[in-house]
Amino acid sequence: MSDHKGETGVTRGDLARATGCNIETIRHYEKTGLLPDPPRTNAGYRVYSAAHATRLRFILRARELGFSTEDVRGLLGLEDGAAPTCAEVKERTERHLADVRAKIADLARIEAVLAETASRCSGADVPDCPVLDAITGP
Numbered sequence: 001m002s003d004h005k006g007e008t009g010v011t012r013g014d015l016a017r018a019t020g021c022n023i024e025t026i027r028h029y030e031k032t033g034l035l036p037d038p039p040r041t042n043a044g045y046r047v048y049s050a051a052h053a054t055r056l057r058f059i060l061r062a063r064e065l066g067f068s069t070e071d072v073r074g075l076l077g078l079e080d081g082a083a084p085t086c087a088e089v090k091e092r093t094e095r096h097l098a099d100v101r102a103k104i105a106d107l108a109r110i111e112a113v114l115a116e117t118a119s120r121c122s123g124a125d126v127p128d129c130p131v132l133d134a135i136t137g138p
Contacts, residue, residue: 009038009047019056026056034059034072067096 016023029035035056038046055076062072070079071092077083084092113134120130 009049009052012046012048015048015053015056018053019060021056021060029056029059032069033078034069034076065096066100067092071096 010018012023012026015021016026026035030037035052038048038052040046058076059072062075063069067075073079074092075084075089117131117134
């Protein structure tokens with residue numbers, strides 16, 4: 001690590017291992033501006049700080065919760081350059097929650113149709129199949 005003289009931090013690979021994030025995903029977040037470019041050593045190596053790791057964990061958790069990249073951008077205050085207020089975060093979260101609830105309702109309807117259709121299927125080795133008939137439609 002002699003090329004990292006005077007620098008404190010970790011390499012992209014170390015950051016990936018520490019956060020459980022793929023290296024290509026880190027590159028993507030840098031390219032899209034969600035993760036700021038890290039400083040470089042004289043030899044050109046990127047050096048990521050603890051702040052980079054904290055921000056990356058925030059991004060990853062927000063994405064796990066289903067927030068879009070643009071929502072994450074807003075939560076980080078990158079849309080207008082200012083930290084969002086609690087009211088703005090709440091509004092964004094409630095909008096996302098409504099989307100999640102709509103998806104859950106859609107999935108529940110799909111589950112009911114599939115369960116009902118599967119229950120009509122004998123599973124026998126015959127050419128007539130209620131599941132295929134339901135997919136084909138009227």
